[in-house]
Structure formats: C-alpha cells, structure tokens
Amino acid sequence: MKKNHLFMIILGIFFLIFPLVIHSHYYQHLVIIIFMWVVIGSSWNLLAGYTGQVSFGHAIFFGVGAYTAGIFATKLGISAWWGMVFGGFFSMLAGLFVGWVCFRLRGPYFALATLAGGEIIRLIATNWESLTEGMVGILIIQTFKSKLSYYYIAFVLAISCIYVIHLIMKSKWGYYFVSIREDEDAASSLGINTSLYKNISLLVSSFFTGMAGAFYMNYMAFIDPEVVFSLHYVSIMAILVGIVGGVATIWGPAVGAFVMVGLQETFRSSFFGLAPKWISQAHAMAFGLLVIFVIMFLANGIVGDWSKIKRNIFRIKPSNA
C-alpha cells in the first residue's frame, strides 16, 4: 500500500513538472489529450466496468458537453470555460434521457440502444443547423496562447475524475454498482433500487464525459458533429481505453488512455515518420489486432492482469539468460 502511494506521488510530480521541462508543444499536446481520455475512459469505466452497463454511446455525452460550451460561447457570448460547468450539466440531462430510454433494456440490448442513441444525436447535430451550424462546425477563439494552462486544467480534471470515482467505489454506491453488475435480480431482492443506482452511475459518468467534451471545445477551439459525436473516435475509443487498460480497475483507464493515444499517434504519424505513409491508414487494423490480443491474453486489461504480466516477464528472463 505504501509502495503504491509513493509511486503515485512520484508519478504526480512527474506530470506536474513535465511541461516545464519538455517544451515541445507536440508532446505537451499528446499528454493533454491523454488526460482528456483518462477522464472519458474512467467515466465509461464507472458505468460499464463497475456498474456493468456497457455503453457504446459515450460520444453522446462528450458531444453534448462540447456543443454546450461551443453554443454558449458563440450564441450567448459567455466564456467557453463556463461550458465546463454547463457542459457537464447538460450532459447529465442527456444522460437522464438516455437512462430513461435505454435502461428498459439489459445487457447487449442496452449497449445497442446506446449505440443507436449516439448515431441519432450525431444526425441531429448535423442537421439542426440553426443551433449547431451543422457540418460547418463551431469555431471559437482560444483563451490561452500557451499550452501550459490547458495542460494543468486537463491534469486537474483527470486527477479529480479518478479521485471522485475512487471515493464512489469505496462507498455504499460502489457496493451497489458492483452488485448490479454481478446480478441485477439478486441486487433488487437485496433491497437495492437498481434503476435508481444505474441512473446515478450514468449521471456521474455523463457529467465527467461532458466536462471532457467542454474541455475539448476550449482546447481545440473547433468542433463539428463528425468529430465530437463520432462513433469511431469517441464511443469506440472510450471502450478501447477501458478494455485495454483494465475494466473495473481505478487506474486501468489511465493506462489505457496512455496506450491508446500513444498507439493512435504512432500510426497517425506513420511511426514518427520512420515508416512509409500508407501505414497511417492501418491504424484501425492495429486497434483490432490489439483488442484481439488483449481479449485472448489479458482479459482483465493491463492493470487487471498486471500480476500475470509481471509473472510472465520474470519467467521469460531466466530462460533467456
């Protein structure tokens, strides 16, 4: 336990001083994006990993958060940073609606309903041009020139998201969420109001995802429906971050975010310019292979199977020597 705390403090200090040492905007940008995915992945993990309600539609909450910030800034003229609060709030409203409709279904049917929900809201955002500007997208002016401010905002957001989820999972709510995941009928016969607690989990999850969306609006200064409501780049990515890192572990999504953003970037830049250009087209295939690998060998993700990974590495080492 002590060792873990020490490790966390070192890691925290490392990320605190990282942008002060590494001045490259590119690497700062990468870490900012990783922090953002830590938030989305952790939120997804709360709902899917701990509560067992696998969502294929987290783009709904990400997009609603981003659009709330964007629309407030362009139509009402208030700072897009207010969107961090309102984005989370409107995302929860979206979550309430999604829960109202989709929690009538269980298991894979719930997952499919959220998948459909994500596509529906993407089409609405594309076509409701008077509100969202449609495919033209929303452009705002960035508040800060340097990346440092964004870096620390994302850092605080990621840390608080992980910490809040950690607190929740240690409380009564945590026990209830996991009970619902393990057996919904047993949970309700033990006095757990399953529909209430599923909705609570969904609301917390959508709040943080919405905040991440609003942060994305502020940081990238441009959004359109194809980006923030994307099935591929948001909903599926959230699932991959969770699965690769480790479902139902506190640190899993953080590790998953690191691996997935790293992998995505490696392919996007054609292995940092070392490989031929066409390889950047293969990133979807690489994701697929990674998922197959993780499911076959690390069913609980990197964090969930960490002891297994360590064991295998130590077993291989002596035989090589």
Added chain:
Amino acid sequence: MPLLEVKNLTKAFGGLMAVDDVSFHVEDGEIVGLIGPNGSGKTTTFNCINQFFPVTSGNILFKRKSIIGLKTHQICHLGIGRTFQVVKPLARMTVLENVTASAFCRVNTIKEAKDEALRVLEFCNLADQKDKLAKSLPIAGRKRLEIARSLATKPELLLLDETAAGLNPGELDEAIELIKKIRDIGISILIVEHIMKVIMTISDRIHAINFGQTIAEGSPREVANNPAVIEAYLGEQHASR
C-alpha cells in the same frame, strides 16, 4: 397476528395458470413449508410475493398492508428477505462484500455495514470464508451465502427457496440447524423444499400445492398422510392403499 397473508393469489402466464387461487398465511415466529411436485408453482409464488412478477389477481398482505404493486427492493426494505433456488452469488465480489452490499439495506456507513456483515457471517458459519470470491464457494457455501445475504437485510420474514437442494447428508444437517437458529432469533420462515427430511422436521405447518392449486394444508403428519399429496408425489396406486 398473521405476518404474511396470501389471499386468492393467481398468476397466469398467458393461458397457463402457474398459481391458481392459492391462499395461505404465515404467523409471527412460524416456519411454514410450501411443497409440491416440480412445476407446481412454488417458486412462482415466491416471485409474486417479492414482486418479481406482477400478480394476475388476488392480494398479498404483509403486516396487514397490501404489498401488491411495490417494487422488489421496497419489499426487501419492508422486511421480506428471499433466497434463490438457482443461487445468484455476486460472483466477482468476496463473500464479505456480498453480505456488506446487502447490509446497506438497514445502515448507511461502511463500518456499520461491514460489522453487520461479519456478525451475520459468524452466525451462518461463513466467517472463515469471508475473503474468498463468491464464485469459488462450493454449492453448500453458496446456499449459505444466499441465506447470509438475506439475513443481513434484517428481514422479519424469510423466503427460503430450496436451500437444502444439492447438499450431502452432513451439509443437510447443518442447513437444518441453521434454519432452526434463524427461527430462534425470531424470524418467520416460508420455505420451499423437496427434501422431506428437511421440510418434515422443521415446519410447523405445511401447505401443499399441485398444478398451482392447493391440495392439502396442515401439520407435517397430516399432510404426509393426505391422499391427494401422496397421489401428486407417488401416483394414484399409492394413494388408494
């Protein structure tokens, strides 16, 4: 005062009458057995009492108040606990976590819930298994865990659905002991059971049903000698002898 009154309970699945006009009651501090051949509607009756299924007609009163239309979790809060015939352990939680989760039914802090859970596990002889994952328990342990979990919700009435099925003779005696111990701390029990050794030794009264209808009612001895019951279990020839 009757703790639980089931009045003219009827549950139809389409055209199939799973439970047809069944009435019985459980007095405070009593153990009432519910018996019947496979498919006679015993578990359906349980599912109606804790409102897993909406009832087709009839009434169920708990402490003289109708519980029809309440949600399953509200039934639990009222004081009716149940176990499942097909055990439903919260597999990837430890035994202690399983019971702690249900103890939150009556208390709010982690500490209180854990203390209560440990107390119940001690009561059910599961304390030494508390850190094992629920899925690693053998069937006898799982049945015990079912009981422990529902006890942690502090019920006044416990519905036990075949808690002795699949146990070996030694485990069976332990199960009977446990059920008696539960009665002794003042919890009324409605028990469904196929194993006659269990049901005949512990029940104060027995209610027998077949094809969803009441066929006999009374003390264990009366019910065991009732021709309709013998016919339902062993066929007509045995009944006429």
